[in-house]
């Protein structure tokens with residue numbers, strides 16, 4: 001395996017830092033190649049702006065199109081090109097982060113915003129026509145596998161089906177499905193450590209062993225069976241629905257199809 005670990009925590013001695021270090025030593029110890037993008041240590045620029053696209057930046061700025069034009073011209077900034085090269089090198093990507101405000105820390109969202117450019121992560125392949133806006137399960141990054149390793153402050157019961165925070169699968173859906181599966185990356189079930197603010201030092205060996213076991217079984221882990229292309233659903237409202245009827249479920253990118 002060639003694993004890229006994208007790590008988002010400001011404190012090297014944090015629990016997240018320890019889990020990242022353990023992932024490196026475990027995977028390397030098992031003979032795998034590992035590279036790390038430690039976003040805080042890299043002082044990663046987390047916001048998209050015109051400077052990302054140089055002479056390919058339009059006025060007014062068109063983030064998607066300009067990012068694609070800069071990508072095609074090989075003119076993206078060196079920090080973004082380096083991350084894209086790591087993604088193409090990797091067959092497995094691990095994201096290590098604490099849950100902050102129900103999602104990833106801003107620096108990691110900013111990594112996605114800048115690295116997953118048009119024409120690199122999306123807008124490629126057979127179904128790249130943006131009129132449909134649907135490319136789930138295919139793209140340049142297809143064939144890679146990703147795993148979220150997440151720590152939460154809230155206890156596990158708060159993330160159960162009727163817990164106060166809602167099911168963890170729902171909270172992670174925008175990341176696992178919207179960000180990772182959209183450009184074609186298969187997503188493995190997440191490794192979630194709950195209630196970590198109350199974790200004691202003596203709990204760590206058990207946690208570390210659980211993480212080690214997950215890491216050593218990555219290759220045999222089945223990905224989440226997300227539903228791929230959804231073209232048919234777009235026709236439901238106009239063609240197949242009676243007035244006022246609302247079909248259940250999501251179509252791509254969180255859009256809920258509704259009858260008129």
Ligand SMILES: Cc1cc2nc3c(=O)[nH]c(=O)nc-3n(C[C@H](O)[C@H](O)[C@H](O)COP(=O)(O)OP(=O)(O)OC[C@H]3O[C@@H](n4cnc5c(N)ncnc54)[C@H](O)[C@@H]3O)c2cc1C
Nearest residue numbers: 014015016018098099100101102151152153154199201204
């Ligand atoms: C801005 C912000 C927003 C947040 N939003 C949410 C939210 O929406 N939902 C939610 O559930 N939580 C939330 N939290 C809580 C957050 O998810 C947790 O604080 C975080 O996951 C803990 O991870 P850490 O790496 O920072 O832990 P740390 O604080 O580094 O460690 C936690 C504990 O683990 C133990 N430990 C750490 N490393 C080791 C080691 N190597 N060996 C032995 N013991 C160790 C220590 O006892 C330590 O007290 C939020 C926190 C912040 C700051």
